[in-house]
Structures are given as C-alpha cells and as structure tokens.
Amino acid sequence: MSGRRSQGSSPADRFGDQERLHLDAALLPRLGRFTARMEALRKRREGGRGAREQGQGEEWVGYRPYRAGDDVRGIDWNLLARLDQPFVKLQTRAASERWTLWVDASGSMGVGRPSKLQAAVETALALASLGLARGAEVRFELGGGCSSRLERPAALRRPPDLGELVERLQGLRADGSAELDSWLEVGARGAGRVILVGDLLDTAPTRLARAVRPGVDWVWLQLLAQRELELGAGLESSAPVEFLDPEPGRGHDRQRAALDGGTRATYQRRLSERLEEFGRVARRHRLRYGCFEAGRPFEDTLAEMFRG
Numbered sequence: 001m002s003g004r005r006s007q008g009s010s011p012a013d014r015f016g017d018q019e020r021l022h023l024d025a026a027l028l029p030r031l032g033r034f035t036a037r038m039e040a041l042r043k044r045r046e047g048g049r050g051a052r053e054q055g056q057g058e059e060w061v062g063y064r065p066y067r068a069g070d071d072v073r074g075i076d077w078n079l080l081a082r083l084d085q086p087f088v089k090l091q092t093r094a095a096s097e098r099w100t101l102w103v104d105a106s107g108s109m110g111v112g113r114p115s116k117l118q119a120a121v122e123t124a125l126a127l128a129s130l131g132l133a134r135g136a137e138v139r140f141e142l143g144g145g146c147s148s149r150l151e152r153p154a155a156l157r158r159p160p161d162l163g164e165l166v167e168r169l170q171g172l173r174a175d176g177s178a179e180l181d182s183w184l185e186v187g188a189r190g191a192g193r194v195i196l197v198g199d200l201l202d203t204a205p206t207r208l209a210r211a212v213r214p215g216v217d218w219v220w221l222q223l224l225a226q227r228e229l230e231l232g233a234g235l236e237s238s239a240p241v242e243f244l245d246p247e248p249g250r251g252h253d254r255q256r257a258a259l260d261g262g263t264r265a266t267y268q269r270r271l272s273e274r275l276e277e278f279g280r281v282a283r284r285h286r287l288r289y290g291c292f293e294a295g296r297p298f299e300d301t302l303a304e305m306f307r308g
Helices: 025-044 078-084 117-134 160-169 179-186 205-209 260-282 299-306
Strands: 002-006 060-065 089-092 098-104 136-144 154-156 193-198 218-226 240-244 254-258 289-294
Touching: 025 117, 025 160, 025 299, 078 089, 098 117, 098 179, 117 136, 117 160, 117 193, 117 218, 117 299, 136 179, 154 160, 160 254, 179 205, 205 260, 218 299, 240 299, 260 289, 289 299
Parallel strands: 098 136, 098 193, 193 218, 218 289
Antiparallel strands: 002 240, 060 089, 136 154, 240 254
C-alpha cells in the first residue's frame, strides 16, 4: 500500500498512474556488459582457480554456505578454519542446475517512478543473464494478474532466449495479486537456486522460510519504492493523504487520513521492524537477503547484493 497527496499532486506522483514496463534497446547490451563484469570479478576473487578438483572430474567454480543436508565431503575445511563458518565447494554440475526466478508483477509493484515492476524485471533479467553465463537453465516466472503474458514459465537455456523474453514482457503493467504463498507450494520444485524478486510485502518472512529446503540456494531480493521507504517526506504535518490499494480483494480500495509526524514515525518504525525480521530470518536459515530502493540501477543493486 502506498500514499499520495490528495491535492496538488503531479501525474508522476499519483499512485494510480502505474507506468507500463519499458525495456529499451539499450537493455540487452547492459545485461551483457554487467554479466561480463560480474563473471570477471568472480574469477579474480577465486584467484583464477579453474582447475579441476582432483578425483572429482568436475570444474570448481566457487563456494556457497553449508546447509543442513549437504554432503559434508563438499566442505572446504581450510575455509572453515579461517572463517569459522562452513562453506561447500561448487562444481560445474552443481552450478549447471536449474535456477528459478519468480518476479512479482502484482498491482503493488506499480508504485514508484520508475515502478518497482520496472526495477524487478530488469534485475531479474540481469540475474537470468548471470545464470546462463554459468551454464544454468533459468526458469523465469511472473506472479500477479498479468501472468498470462507467460502462459507457462519461460525456460531460458542460452543468451538469445533473453531477447525473446524481453519482447514478451514489453508493455507489461502491474496487476492483480502476487499469491506468492500458494506459488511456494509447487513453484520451487526441482530448482537448485530459487530467487524471489519483488516487494515481498504480502507475506511473512517466516512463511517464506518454511519453503526453504536443504540443498537449495534461496535468494530474497526485496525492492521498495522511495515513497515507501520515506513515506510522508516533504508533506505538511496536517496534509490529508489518500491511500490506495492496487490489489483486489482487500476490502476498501481508498482511505483518507491525516499523516502527521507521529504517524510517519510509527510507519517508519514498523517498516524497520519488518525489514529487520526479514534479515533475522534470512540469517537464521543461511540464505541471501537484501532490501533496496527500486530507483537504483540494477547493476548497483546486484553488485551490492552479491559482493563477497
């Protein structure tokens, strides 16, 4: 849910004016440059080690945190001794598994300029490009009322598939409900890595954590509009604010309220508590989580998300 001025707002400030997805001709070259840069950085960080592990017959490509149920023979004991945290070695076979990318395209993702939907799709396409570069098959799926744009999840197996997907997504508009909870029951099956990209506001982190299974890498990438992160900034304390719910089936579509300093402070406190809860749950389950402002370039968001 988001707020706006009830009087004097410009079209760009109106919550109801959800912009359509615009994926311009510069996007694919950006994805290529970003992927090349991230892959070069990864290889430098690994010290140029691409040698095959003796006796494994597979190429070593990196590490990920150990999870309950992993084969302890994959633990790097030297890294454990240095960092006091267990990591398992990734081989090409593990890296070539299927990635599932779930992108929230529900009504709430239309908030912001650029919209959260714009940021989520661009970010997810960049992640898909990374997956393809690492030999993974990437399943790209939309959540929301516009999911008919992809009658079934898009299966990406080679970089040219990205261009076809961009064409299919062009002009998409945020609509409907995400229904992430129901998707979690079946949507993540068979994937070696599951990445959720959206505002993640319509479910609890504890609910998301119940879907986590051993041997699967989970990534929660939360994108919020600036107005959600700084609700009320610049408004007079007595200015009436109209709240609109873009997703159906949630009772009243519109509510008006006076947004004074105390209300803003309460909102900020509750939002901080919610984001801290996401962080705590993610650490407890040893999965990767980050919350970012949707107006940032996806290059900056993902570089920070996956640094180190």
